[in-house]
Amino acid sequence: MSAKSKLTFANVKTMQRPKKQARISSGCACEKEERKHCDHKDRAVEAVQDAGKELSELFGQLKCEETAERLVRAIRCRDARTIQKIIGCDCRVVHFFCTHNSDCVKICCFFGRRGEVSVSFDICIKRKFDCCRGGW
Template structure:
């Protein structure tokens, strides 16, 4: 049995936090101001690597299972330390998760995106779905 499912990405947003909101310790410790262009380039490279790893069928299956079971801890392990789960939600035909990642030395670039996977007929063991 194949674990392949349709994955759809929607509402990918890139935003830059204003530098005035940076912590004083971050400003003092860096020898030059943070460059948002470098941060965006870093974000592109890291996200490219993350989505490239999803070519591995086993890793993709783990990601899909974690989304369907609303397993926040497992998702954050798969995504890496600079990404966190914002929330899980369901549509009429899909289970979805909203993810937020920060990039750059000063964490001045934030990228949020949604991953939706086709709903499974099997329910996760012992998990209330809430949708």
């Protein structure tokens, strides 16, 4: 055989490799440095800021001893209406529950134009020791 042999191919079909599809993200296409210049504004960011402001005011009013006493009494008596007056219209009393030595209320708050952010938390009040009944 000579080193200069010629090979010929007949009826050869070539197959194309499938093209890889680019992933399209649903978020903003701006670079990290330029995100603040995007046209698309995330409503959740405003809602989180609103939540911070409203919750700060809610817990700030508990600095008043009279308001704190009303809240404690309402939790122990399971008085949702009084708690609702204290926490305001952005928040709702979800339910009451007890632990071994506490009375608790679960509260859920919604913030943003369309409720983009929800925050839920529990407030538990330790039961008073009742010496007449011999326990908590």
